[in-house]
Amino acid sequence: MATPTLVHRVRVIDQFRVTPPSGSVPETHLPLTFFDVIWDRSVTVQRIFFFDLSSSSHTKSHFLSTQLPNIKQSLSLALQRFYPLAATLAPSPQTGHNEFHYTDGDSVQLTVAESDSDFHALVADHPKDTAEFHPLVPELGSSDLSSFQLTVFADSGFSIGLTVRHVAADGSSIMQFMKYWAWVCRLGDESDSMNLPSPIYDRDLIPDPMGLKPILLDQISMREQMWKEIGIKLEAQQKEHMVRATFVLSRANIEDLRHRVAAARMEDTGKRDPLHVSSFVLTCGYMWACLTKARGHVGDRTIHFCFAVDCRARMSPPISAAYFGNCIWACHASVEGSEIASVKDNEGLVAAFEVIGRAIQRLDDDGVLNGADQRFPRICATVDKGEPILSVAGSPRLRVYNVDFGFGRPRKVEVISIEETGAMSLAESREDGGRGIEVGLALPESEMERVASLFKEGLGAH
Known part of the structure; x- marks a missing residue:
């Protein structure tokens, strides 16, 4: 599999500090919940949304002169609603624990750049050098919680x-936030977006009867070395030539996997018990099997799959989908690598689907926070033993392709931060009416070749 060589010259044109409109947001303090504190170790999320400029009138200079003012103004209006993104994180004078603190004039950085990279090559699914994408995501200032970058391509x-x-x-x-910003930018008037739900910041909606916040703070502070070890391992991997590629499971592919697992369960075991085989489970199980085989994690070695579940609807009582902050928790599945190592063997696929589906079922049956005080130590123990963990970034439910700044849906959306975490990213498919699923991977080139071969082989066999 040859990796195209792209030119990635990016020139910064300007940088701005963008604030909410002056006086529009009062000084505000927001405490961190137990959902937040597990991420308080400088973990960052990086995404890139690529958009076509097909009109001949949208030259680079025309775009910057006509659209940049609107993008800046709409960002300011969006920050008025989503002000924590412009806030700072600092210890509370009362508790000594970190909290979000917004004061009038707090801002985010917007970088404006131009690139002569091949836009069409960047948005293709085939493998590309990961370094091509790095200049397209903004750096984060030491006290900033978010930053943004607009890059205009020559083509x-x-x-x-x-x-x-x-x-x-x-x-x-x-x-x-992104959908609101895009909505205001597209319509040019914040009043037209009043039918969009306002973000909810009430931290009292997140009860903590088990006292998870102090428990997690203690557990995390005791495991600083683990974070360093993970970083060292990923840095060593990234010394190899890393490439990024997208694998798409169409709706037809997913339905085929669904029929295969149902038939295999009946034929091999006669199982009639219900199994949670959503499109998410089928996609994750299939990719887990491909990666397990490609990485040689077979034999008597326990492997792990970890993904986040949105707890908003799972809280008691449920809280609004408009709650802004963190409200996700880890769901963890484990199996022997030899059980799922063959993507052509339906029995192996069934094992992968079953272990993920049952992990979700246990979470729904027992409650999302059952055993939450031991969830982080279990993950730490897995890391200590050197057992492989595959994690997930994103979700098809986020509908990332619904972000429209006035130029149509994104041509491609990439999660750049999976290079730092070793995760795979998930999103709804841009095509197929959004019923398929896109999987993003960033891997050493030789490993990506093996995954691509197994991915095609497993689907082509049926």
């Missing part, structure tokens, strides 16, 4: 890159 396209500290917001909240 009819632009991108909006963002870097957000995870402690400020989970994926659902970030997408709530």
Whole structure:
């Protein structure tokens, strides 16, 4: 699999500090909940939204002169509603624990740049050098919680890159902000967006009867070395030539997997018990099997799959989807690598689907926070033993392709931060009416070749 060589010259044109309109947001203090504190270790999320500029009138200079003022103004109006993104994180004078603190004049950085990279090559699914994407995401200032970058390409396209500290917001909240910003930018009038739900910041909606916040703070502070070890391991991997690629499971592919697992369960075991086989489970199980085989994690070695679940609807009582902050918790599945190592063997796929589906079912049956005080130590123990963990960034439910700044849906959305975490990213498919699922991977080139071969082989066999 040859990796295209792209030119990635990016020139910064200007940088701005963008604030909410003066006086529009009062000074505010927001405490961190137990959902937030697990991310208070400088973990960042980086995404890039690529958009076409197909009209001949949208030259680079025309775009910057006509659209940049609107993008800046709409960002300011969006920050008025989503002010924590412009806030700072600092110890509370009362508790000594970190809290969000917004004062009038707090801001985010907006970088404006131009690039002569091949836009069409960047948005393709085939493997590309990961380094091509790094200049398209903004750096984050030491005291900033978020920053943004607009990059205009010479060949009819632009991108909006963002870097957000995870402690400020989970994926659902970030997408709530992006869709609102895009809505105001597209319509040019904030009043037209009044039918969009306003973000909710009430931290009293997140009860903590088990005292998880102090428990998690203690557990995390005791495991600083673990974070360093993970970083060292990923840095060593990234010394190899890393590439980024997208794998798409169409609706037809997903339905085929669903029929295969149902038939295999009946034929091999006669199982008639219900199994949670959503499109998410089928996609995750299939990719987990491909990666397990490609990485040689077979034999008597326990492997792990970890993904976040949105707890908003799972809280008691449920809280609004408009809650802004972090409200996700880890769901953890484990199995012996040899059980799922063959993507052509339906029995192996069934094992992968079953272990993920049952993990979700246990979470729904027992409650999302059951055993929450031991969730982080279990993950730490897995890391200590050197057992492989595959995690997930994003979700098809975020509907990232619904972000429209007035130029149509994104041509492509990439999660850049998976290079730092080793995760795979998930999003709804841009095509297929959004019923398929896109999987993003950033891997050493040789490993990506093996994954691509297994991915094709497993689907082509049926």
